[in-house]
Amino acid sequence: MQRSLFTGATGMRSQQLSLDVVANNLANVNTTAFKRSRVDFQDLLYQTLRAPGSVSAQGLIVPSGIQIGHGVGAAAVTKLFLQGSFIETGNALDIAIEGDGFFQITLPDGEIAYSRDGSFELNRDGIVVTPDGFPLEPEITIPDDAIDIGIGTDGTVSVTLSDSTTDELGQIELARFINPAGLLAQGRNLFRESEASGDPILSIPGEEGAGTLRQAFLESSNVSVVDEIVQLIVTQRAFEVNSSVIRTSDEMLQTANNLGQ
Numbered sequence: 584m585q586r587s588l589f590t591g592a593t594g595m596r597s598q599q600l601s602l603d604v605v606a607n608n609l610a611n612v613n614t615t616a617f618k619r620s621r622v623d624f625q626d627l628l629y630q631t632l633r634a635p636g637s638v639s640a641q642g643l644i645v646p647s648g649i650q651i652g653h654g655v656g657a658a659a660v661t662k663l664f665l666q667g668s669f670i671e672t673g674n675a676l677d678i679a680i681e682g683d684g685f686f687q688i689t690l691p692d693g694e695i696a697y698s699r700d701g702s703f704e705l706n707r708d709g710i711v712v713t714p715d716g717f718p719l720e721p722e723i724t725i726p727d728d729a730i731d732i733g734i735g736t737d738g739t740v741s742v743t744l745s746d747s748t749t750d751e752l753g754q755i756e757l758a759r760f761i762n763p764a765g766l767l768a769q770g771r772n773l774f775r776e777s778e779a780s781g782d783p784i785l786s787i788p789g790e791e792g793a794g795t796l797r798q799a800f801l802e803s804s805n806v807s808v809v810d811e812i813v814q815l816i817v818t819q820r821a822f823e824v825n826s827s828v829i830r831t832s833d834e835m836l837q838t839a840n841n842l843g844q
Contacts, residue, residue: 586630586651587832593654594825597624600657601818608806609815616699616772617804618662619811625658664763667805669797675732676703676711679802682794684757684786687720688713688773695720697758697783700772702801715771723753734798738788757793758783 601622611617635648669679678701680686685697696717703719706712711723725732729742738755760766765779776783786793 585832585836586653587828590652590654591825591828591832593627593656594828595822597622597655597657598818598822598825600660602815602822604660605811605815605818609808609811612804612806612808612811614772614804615702616667616802617806618664618667618699619804619806621661621663622657623659623661624655627653627656629653662764662766662768663805665805667803669800670803671800673799675734675799676705677701677799677801678703678734678755679797679800680757680788680794681797684759684788684793685763685774685783687756687758687783687785688717689720689722690717690773694775695783696769696773696775697760697766698772698774699802701796713771719755721753721756723755725752726750734796736789736795736797738796754787755796756785757788758785759791759793760784 604620604622608619629650629652632649632651633645635645637645637648639645666682669681678686680699680701685699686701688696688698690696698713700713702714703711704714705725706716706718709725709727711719711725713719723740725742726744728745730745731743733741733743734755735741738757739751740753740755741749741751743749760776760783761781762779765777765781766774767777767780769775784791789795
């Protein structure tokens with residue numbers, strides 16, 4: 584059986600994976616703080632028929648050998664944590680991170696997740712939560728008589744009360760990771776730490792490499808529709824070429840089979 588049949592099949596499978604990733608990127612083009620993904624490919628095992636540097640029958644060293652590759656495979660699907668553009672919303676509880684860092688979110692099981700999505704709201708108890716109701720960590724509670732909320736670039740949260748006095752409620756902390764690409768995506772704009780990401784490094788916004796906060800702004804997706812459409816075209820053409828390899832291999836086998844008839 585010709586190797587090219589299976590080599591072409593690996594190419595089609597890989598391009599199908601690439602298409603899946605592009606489709607997810609495009610589907611989330613308007614998702615707040617979404618980070619696009621990229622597929623990293625690598626070639627597969629090689630069959631060495633003659634090793635480079637081997638000695639020929641005449642006693643000469645062969646300058647190049649004969650190695651036949653067996654196709655391509657996906658090495659990784661990498662999240663690219665590039666900064667998205669900012670959208671002004673005018674909402675006091677919308678917060679964008681300008682620079683490095685993640686908000687800390689407390690999940691129902693008590694574990695901490697991490698997010699770049701700063702579209703926060705208040706629950707019935709006045710606690711700052713995500714749209715799914717998960718509270719921000721450290722927890723911030725807005726009093727009932729607050730008439731204005733202020734969030735500084737350093738994460739300091741203060742309110743103006745109905746009697747015109749100002750009260751400081753706490754400070755938002757950011758978490759950074761040595762390798763954010765190693766975080767586990769959980770959906771709902773949330774990530775969990777992993778062995779690959781390393782432990783979170785907690786910082787006050789604007790200190791120790793952490794980004795600063797911008798109130799009444801949201802970070803948009805870093806997906807470029809134009810770039811994804813180009814990648815979509817490249818993926819489609821690569822899929823077609825690999826399918827042509829399989830079709831050509833099949834025709835060659837058919838021709839060989841017909842020789843004995």
